Amino acid sequence: MDLFFKTITWGGSLMILLPLAAIMALLLFYRGRMGDAALVLGGLLGASLLVHILKRIFARPRPEVDNLLVAMPPDFSFPSAHTGQAFAFAIACALVLSRHFEQVGATVLWVALLLVAILVGVSRVYLQVHYVSDVVVGAVLGGCWIFVLHRLLCFWLPRT
Template identity: 30%
Template sequence: MRVLILVAVAIGYVILFLIHPFLENSLDRSVLTLVTRLETPELTQFCEFLSFIGSIHIQYPILIALFAVIGWKRPHQIILLMFNLLGVRVITLMLKSYVERARPVEMLIDAGGYSFPSGHAMITMAFYGYMFYLAYRKERWILIPGVLLLSLIGFSRIYLRVHYMSDVLAGWCAGGFWLSLTIIILHWFNIEKSTR
């Protein structure tokens, strides 16, 4: 099942990679026009906060805090979390450099680099998704706030007009691929550990 999910999100990313040039002047532009109509100072401030939550200014402190608190109890989970975050950041930069898609011109905030895929969507899907997965194994209710947070962060990037919708969708697919791979490695490690 996990392998099927891995394959599915990989296919999703490939499809978006192939068709994103055709979306910029159709679906992507229509979505940007729609979110422009929703613009208010309060919503802009809220979306800026959501984007901050999805940035390295939060992710690295979380990683350091978890390493300090539970690193000595569950070292393999922390090592995988480090692998997850650092790996997905490197892959994000590689994909952006390869595609070289320019950001929308009507940005509400400053943002550098290329647009496709959305780094916020990709990295939060992989990194926060992995943390939510670990929590979900003990507390099933965590799924709802987890999905909500990832969705809102993705929406914030479209609302702030630093990404097109296809950037965010591609980021979720690529991040989902990396998340699935991390989970598979975790389960492989647990199986190996239990058979010793």
Template identity: 35%
Template sequence: MQATELFILDWMQNHLRCGLLDAVLPAISWTCNHGEVWILLALLLVLRKNSRRQGWAVAAALVLDLVCCNLFLKPLVGRVRPFAVNPAVELLIPPPLDASFPSGHTAASFAAVFALRGSGSPLWKPALAVAILIAFSRLYLYVHWPSDVLGGALLGAFLGWAGAWTAKQVYAALEGK
């Protein structure tokens, strides 16, 4: 499997690398280094009365993602990153120091998307476009294996739905329903 994933990453390096993407994709990836873009979105939604539940859904999904992805799965799996296997690749960003599986950027992004969708926010569609760009950037930047990104997307989707469900339950309890 690793050989197939290396083939995909190397193909991207050989056929997609260009000045424009070399400049844009590190910036896109940076917006989610610690979930910043999604934390900001959650905060903005919480501050608006008519979108408060959606904001709490995103916040709950991001907390679940932090625990599951960064505190549990990454240390448990401990997968080496692709740039460590193929050190000949020129990295465009500082090398991440944690384990590779699952992609935390991708997991947080898809957690936010599915929390938005599960809580009824129309923002899930533009958020999905951003999440896909972030996930693609992690492959382009050679810091994750394709299965890391897929695993992050699946984990994020599950945690996003869990975050939306949690926010719905809390709001129902607070309203006495």
């Protein structure tokens, strides 16, 4: 399980998600889907900015643990940036991509993407670099940010 969670935790890292979001946004942009491109890239970047601002405001120390499986991140604990970013990216992708599937396919896509995001959150607790509340709030913030941005973009940019 250690190797699994050490691997899956990268699914919430900007080092992985930012290039994926940028490539996806470029492809959507070139297809004339400005709103979808803005949702994917702006969703990830906005969620990341939001959780990092809140980390500085709350300044909650990380758990004090011996024998960690990974290096303890240098920033504050609350809320979990990996989880917030994973949920923001997963929900944005599900909103953008699920329109191209039948009902069953869209449901499978949503479940798969949310399962990966949940596993990222679980990995942060398993690896003992976050408290459960950090992960829960990170997930809620990432999801809420995407739904707010989605509503705003429906007014500003076309989603063809």
